Amino acid sequence: MATTSFASGANAAQPDAATQVEIYRRMNLIMQNDEASRKIIRSGRLMMPYYSQRGQEVIPSAISVNLNDDDKICTIYRGIHDMLAKGVPLRMLWAEIAGRVTGTCKGKGGPMHITHPASGAILTTGIVGSSMPIANGLAWAAKLDKSRQVTIANFGDGASNIGAFHESLNLASLWKLPVIFVCQNNRFAEHTRYENGTSVDQISKRAAGYGMPGVTVDGNDPFEMYAVANEAINRARDGEGPTLIEAMTFRFFGHVFGDDDFYMTKEEKSAAMAADPVPLFRAKLIATGVATEGQLVAIEQKIAADIQDAIEFALSSATPPLEELTRDVYAEGVA
């Protein structure tokens, strides 16, 4: 699928057994967290705009196992999967989406603005395309620091039609910045089908226009996703500049929670859900002897318990004091 030559077959980087299990753990965490989020909204216990990431679990899980804590990610409103994979603590995440003072951002950012610098989760933006220009700046800082840190800029297929995408790819290529542009192509920009909004059949082809490698990868295949991410990240660390990765995927639950999916066919949705990457990868780990059923059940139960703990922590935490309304507008506060 690559539009630029990427290592393939025996030459492609392979996750070792422990890494495969870790990729699965992150995928399962994202899946269970998404299910818990939709459930709690339905129950009426929490109110928030929610952009389900169900179906897109592989992409951040297979990328993030190639990253260090001090590598940065920038993501968008459909980005909780990216944040969890990068290591944002569950309790702080849930407290934030519950609007509590114990949240990552003291409850002032919410689900569309999760920020947790300690895990490298430095920016979540609610504006389509805006993760990319800022990711460039973080990468520029890393380059000036000669630190070998890389920055991942996540965005959707719809964002590849906005000006910020084009300006960012041009500058990143020109300055050889250590940034990886990860387009999570779930085939719909809000309600608009990919081909009705995008002038090329593959977004990765746009990389050629900016003089950088571009590749389309099956974003639901942990091995392909890992190999491509590994290569792009290593190239960025070695000072060889940016890569555009188009990771093909599908969102199971529409644009925003409550979306009735009128714009897609039942057949394509059910086909995508039948190819759910989480149980598929689980079965593969067992079939190849990488993990046992018992091992995976233990991982899944631990995640379920952690999510319950996080929800209870969040809902029992205090709401922010009213002083927070005008705090953090400026470093020194507002007069």
Next chain:
Amino acid sequence: MSATAETKAVETKKVTIIQAINEAISEAMAADPKVIVLGEDVADREGGGVVGVTRGLSTKYGDDRVRSTPITEQAIMGAAIGAAIGGYKVVAEIMLMNFTTVAMDMIVNHAAKLRFMSGGQTGVPIVIRMMTGAGISSGGQHSDFLEAWFAHTPGLKVVLPSNPEDAKGLMLSAIADPDPVMFVECTRAYFTPTEMPVHVAPIPLGKAKITQQGTDVTIISYSEIFLRATAAAAELAKDGISVELIDLRTISPWDRETVIASVKKTGRAVIAHEAVKQFGVGAEIAATLQDELFGQLKAPIKRLGAPFTSVPFSGVLEQAFIVSVADIVAAARATLA
């Protein structure tokens, strides 16, 4: 301070605002290796900026720290914001104030809000430099004063110097500031050499300057229009009208205390700026003054700004667009009538 130090004349030199800002950035870069510059044509290979504000800096501090960019305002602002979060202090040039419009998402949704939305975890210490102003035949898209937009945006600071000394001192503070600062330079005021102390200390943001004490009427202004206000005060003095002159210098945050104390004393106020009057900075100041001093005002507050129109090209119209010395004189007289 000793008596000799007090009486000793301050050593000065004649510089333009262009040179003063250049000195400030250079001093900040010399003092802190984390200070970096980017923008269209800012490096010496491209001339050190379209009017030379950053001339010599890339030669002195290297092309890594003074980086010319393509014509790409969103990417410029994004790079500045990201580098700032990554630990740098960034001076980003957006050539003309009107060009901020193509980077508004980065400035308003990101630079201004990230500290708040992250609960104080990420700050954006950047200075966004730009020039603007009517009177140089640039027409409707190269001349606007849009400071009220940015002053209406929580998280941004907005600075508009009128002279080289303030430009240097305010730029030093703006670079040191932990938050994003819009630094607006008036093109008409750029090229006039003016006496400036050889050593200029940082001037705190948010502090106005009373350049002339007076008792009859307070004239409040900033940027190049302040120079016109100064000329108007001299004109009024000929008729025995005593003007207190305030150069706001920073409009967000603005120096409420100084302005209120002055108008409390004089009982009369004229506010003058180049931007269109409707919904302008003058409206905010006037509203604050009536709120604080209702019953103590001796006359209605006068606001002066451009008519509600675009900056025209034709010279006659363009001159009529900008608040004049005569306009300010007339407004001050009207408060005394």
